[in-house]
Amino acid sequence: MYVGLHHPRLHLENEEMIIMAEYVEIEIEEMDLFLGEEGFERIEPDAVGHPCKEAVYERSYDDSGCRIRIYSSVDIRNSAGRKAGSDAIRVVLVDPEGYPWNKSFKRVHRVVNWRNNLLQRINPVIDEYWKYPWQAPRECPKCQGGILRTRWGKKGPFMGCSNYNPTVRDSCRNTEAVQ
Ligand SMILES: [Zn+2]
Secondary structure: OOOOOOOOOOOOOHHHHHHHOOEOOOOHHHHHHHHHHOOOEEEOHHHHOOOOOEEEEEEEOOOOOOEEEEEEEEEOOOOOEOOOOOOOEEEEEEOOOOOEEEOOOOOEOOEOOHHHHHHHHHHHHHHOHHHOOOOOOEEOOOOOOOEEEEEEEOOEEEEEEOOOOOOOOOOOOOEEOOO
């Protein structure tokens, strides 16, 4: 009898095991308390141009004016989680103007361990802020009117041109290193 070489996957990554756990309700008071202790401040969703009524939190992590922003998935009106599919807690880094330049962080699901999982995203940024360097926008030297902005790619931070458009063949592809 032929025995296949492909074994079922027995090993699960931590993240996958956590997703299998049950979702929990998170009250706005819990989120306020936990993130308040971590140095975050709740800001009005409208103040950051966030159209839905989801609680948004921010704190700075270096002296650049950039902030860690957390979209909590908790509705400020009734503490309810948002609809399935968009109900994970998201962490991004925003520049001094509020533009999210680093969206590389894994989502945090609303499960029992949400606090620890969130700390795993936040603490490396706070403790090793120099690994997340951001530089102010500057004129692109390669094209007319383009602005080089700090972005985050697969290999980390780089300056990319605002005239770059992946669907336009001759758009500006100039990139520069963050100094
Ligand atoms: Zn350019």
